[in-house]
Amino acid sequence: MTDQIQPIILTGDRTTGPLHLGHYAGSLKNRVGLQHTHRQFLLLADTQALTDNAHDPDKVRRNVIEVALDYLAVGIDPALSTICLQSALPALAELSMLYLNFVTVARLERNPTIKDEIQARGFGRDIPAGFLCYPAAQAADITAFKAQVVPVGEDQAPLIEQTNEIVRRINRQVGRDILPEARALIPAIGRLPGVDGKAKMSKSQGNAIPLSASSDDIRDAVHRMYTDPNHLRVSDPGSIEGNVVFMYLDAFDEDPAGVEDLKARYRHGGLGDMAVKRRLEDVLQALLAPIRERRAALARDPEFVLDIVRQGTLKARATTQETLDDVRRALGLFAFDG
Amino acid sequence: MTDQIQPIILTGDRTTGPLHLGHYAGSLKNRVGLQHTHRQFLLLADTQALTDNAHDPDKVRRNVIEVALDYLAVGIDPALSTICLQSALPALAELSMLYLNFVTVARLERNPTIKDEIQARGFGRDIPAGFLCYPAAQAADITAFKAQVVPVGEDQAPLIEQTNEIVRRINRQVGRDILPEARALIPAIGRLPGVDGKAKMSKSQGNAIPLSASSDDIRDAVHRMYTDPNHLRVSDPGSIEGNVVFMYLDAFDEDPAGVEDLKARYRHGGLGDMAVKRRLEDVLQALLAPIRERRAALARDPEFVLDIVRQGTLKARATTQETLDDVRRALGLFAFDG
Structure with missing residues (x-):
């Protein structure tokens, strides 16, 4: 045994x-x-x-x-x-x-x-x-x-x-x-962290992405995600520290080399928040779609x-x-x- | 019902x-x-x-x-x-x-x-x-x-x-x-109170009479019971307050009129501690004998x-x-x- x-x-x-x-x-x-x-x-x-x-x-x-x-x-x-x-x-x-x-x-x-x-x-x-x-x-x-x-x-x-x-x-x-x-x-x-950058993700704070999040919920959450507030123009250099989008990419993207590449380009300037968020959205949609589907089937x-x-x-x-x-x-x- | x-x-x-x-x-x-x-x-x-x-x-x-x-x-x-x-x-x-x-x-x-x-x-x-x-x-x-x-x-x-x-x-x-x-x-x-006059009767203090007390235990306990420390001679007036023997008689003697009579004589002088204790011993022996007997039978x-x-x-x-x-x-x- x-x-x-x-x-x-x-x-x-x-x-x-x-x-x-x-x-x-x-x-x-x-x-x-x-x-x-x-x-x-x-x-x-x-x-x-x-x-x-x-x-x-x-x-x-x-x-x-x-x-x-x-x-x-x-x-x-x-x-x-x-x-x-x-x-x-x-x-x-x-x-x-x-x-x-x-x-x-x-x-x-x-x-x-x-x-x-x-x-x-x-x-x-x-x-x-x-x-x-x-x-x-x-x-x-x-x-x-x-x-x-x-x-x-x-x-x-x-x-x-x-x-x-x-x-x-x-x-x-x-x-x-x-x-x-x-x-x-x-x-x-x-x-x-929460999507708003606060240290704790919690439902009561409205800064969490639940496992049952719909495709739209995920898109909205990524869209309003906290990045670098000083990164105003695409051409500006951006900061990775405290940048929630990159923290989520670190946690969920299964292509770490790709993430490092994005980080380098972001730091250098010339990579916009929208492009990074698009990547994260793809990652999260791919992660959560099967979970959501399975959850909905079980919930029935x-x-x-x-x-x-x-x-x-x-x-x-x-x-x-x-x-x-x-x-x-x-x-x-x-x-x-x- | x-x-x-x-x-x-x-x-x-x-x-x-x-x-x-x-x-x-x-x-x-x-x-x-x-x-x-x-x-x-x-x-x-x-x-x-x-x-x-x-x-x-x-x-x-x-x-x-x-x-x-x-x-x-x-x-x-x-x-x-x-x-x-x-x-x-x-x-x-x-x-x-x-x-x-x-x-x-x-x-x-x-x-x-x-x-x-x-x-x-x-x-x-x-x-x-x-x-x-x-x-x-x-x-x-x-x-x-x-x-x-x-x-x-x-x-x-x-x-x-x-x-x-x-x-x-x-x-x-x-x-x-x-x-x-x-x-x-x-x-x-x-x-x-305990037999020594302390407020609490407890086994650990050695001042308690257990329900299983033997006839000898009861006699010994009554014998060393706290009375009136100033009541030195039988002819002296004695005090009832704090006198453990009388407190026990109040609690256990089923003849309250008899107890009141003893109290009056004790207060007046002329009634010795030994006489009162004899009465209490009789009362306790009568109370505890059937309990002890029943307890011993059950314990077998x-x-x-x-x-x-x-x-x-x-x-x-x-x-x-x-x-x-x-x-x-x-x-x-x-x-x-x-």
Whole structure:
């Protein structure tokens, strides 16, 4: 069984909206590759999404199928990857509650990821307790699958360290390694900016290109994409740094030599924004057309998609319950069912 | 079905040690009465016990059966009351994690019960996150059973208020009363002091009389009981205030007129400590002998006791899962199984 020797990956997305090109470049594309060499679990993180969306659970629910559609559309293969729903895995909540006893409030507050996100979301003192506690919940997710590899953005690396602290504390207490430590897998490509040049692409900012974008949407988005504001005439030399069009070309154009050539001509002067944008539009249309088509076909059969999520979740239930039982047994808790 | 009209009570104990006379006076005795007029759930709170005993889960496990033995020994009738194990009810962890999103960290920190207990346990900044979060977990316990009445000590009343805040917030969000508010039932008798006169009776302080105390243990405990340190000679007038022997007589002697008579004679002078202690010893021996006997008989058949806990827990699983489903459905979360 190759299953036994493939390292386990846990990854996933909060179900707060359909995924976009930033997700594709930063993670989805990698996952399609990783599923051939790893045992990969993809978590539809609806419970985690609630930690800052408790006022709008409807949004969180509606987007479960949207994210699942995105996964399947980009080429996640349910025969190779397990897509599962966080809220339907009770062992995750049970492990989370257990782990909260193995981490102090002071430690959670020191977590740089949490600090940054509290600031970004403007929570201040009125941060929901669930949000403060989410590193423990994430440790539950990661360890429940006994994941050894967790692909995350650079800013999320401290969360993996927090997970490993809990793992070490429990392993030390029980006197053997019942839980593996996890390693952050940080993608080579940094975060893709929004089409407006802002650091973060997000649906709420209106600067994202969703995976389901129509041909017109793509054209419009590329058209209004941020370039070099000082590049007024075609003959002027242009700047590549911070130029979103080139950043997207770097991320998506499969002809890097061609991109280097365009960059040289742009820097020199004589290459207009429109010409570069035309190239990017072609690249993105070619990338997204099959994804959009596949997504639309799947969206016509939601029961088929939900059934994939159901099958994956049942498999994940067995895996996560087994880990919970291991941890409870090793800690010497009361074994009710056995 | 009388079940339908009886109010629901949730009560229980942390499984950190066998119960003692303080528990009997403060809650167990009432529960034996309440089970005839209420639908009563008794929670063996092993998960909550872990919030400050994560370093010693073994203690928490061992005491599950001890507390169950105490319940049955004092007259809790499994046909009238449901004894269930907290850690074997996954819906409680799931509701806890959900409720953490409906309460802020600032609000948890303001909870006077938590504040006091942090101080009493010497936690300071290194409080385990699970301990800070336990009001949300308690709200999960109470609401999972849709309990309307929760017997608590006066110092625990703020936890019920915290529960009701979460209940109101969820009911308001979903636009109807899916969860009932709970009412604190504060016992008429205040907290019983330790035999040494300290405010709190506890096993760890060595000042408690366990329900399983032998006849000799009871005699010794009464003998060293704190009275009036200024009452040196039998003929001296003695003081009743802070006199543990009289506090115990008030709590346990079923002849209050006789106790009043002893008090008058003690105050006046001419009644020795030994005479009063003899009376108390008789009372306690009479109270505890049948409890001890019953407890010892049950302890010889642990499988019988565990089976009662198992049956109760299965019943409680159905009840708590139903509530979780109700809450999830009302909030509009993804319904995986339905």
